[in-house]
Amino acid sequence: MDSLIEYSLKNSPLDSFSSWYEDAKKVEQNPDAMTLSTIDLKNNRPDSRTVLFKGIKDGCCTFYTNYMSNKALELESNNEACLLFYWHVSKRQVRIQGRVRKMSQGDSEKYFQSRDRQSQLASMISNQSSPIADKDALLKKLTEATEKYEGIDIPYPTNWGGYLFEPYEFEFFVYGDYRINDRFLFKKQNNDWSVTRLQP
């Protein structure tokens, strides 16, 4: 097996991810953007969208969203998910398989309160993924909420919060010359991680 150090990788995939993420923050325009894929069991099809990575907590990747959105409903019926980071300048990709659970309400609320008011209001007024007649209707909801909470704290909306994504598989990919890419697969077995090189 190759020396992982050569690829700035470590024996722990989470440490490897953190190290690559720190590298990405130095050069990428949006290092936090990740593709979250879920399984839409109702229609028997995969589903993906971009969400923002909000750090590692208790060994899990975190992100925040509306608990009534499509993704949340899909995660409710099947908590298997996949995260994908593509860092263009770094020529790196990380694919992570894992299972999600909701963050505690206390932690979600703490994060909500740390956000700026505009973001808080936007999260509060949006029934994410539900249809609305037009943009004016949305802006009307925003104006009403802005006026209602002027000068006072915006209450935490309990239908919004974080998820903890607990990984059990990581693939680290480095784009190589002539498509001779490097790919390292970490798999969790009991409490240990195995690592193998995959062909490009």
Ligand SMILES: Cc1cc2nc3c(=O)[nH]c(=O)nc-3n(C[C@H](O)[C@H](O)[C@H](O)COP(=O)(O)O)c2cc1C
């Ligand atoms: C760069 C970028 C970052 C985004 N970050 C988030 C996020 O952190 N949370 C979120 O709920 N939606 C985020 N979105 C919007 C989602 O991609 C998506 O449109 C929305 O969450 C509804 O998805 P759903 O219908 O699958 O639930 C982001 C979109 C982009 C383009």
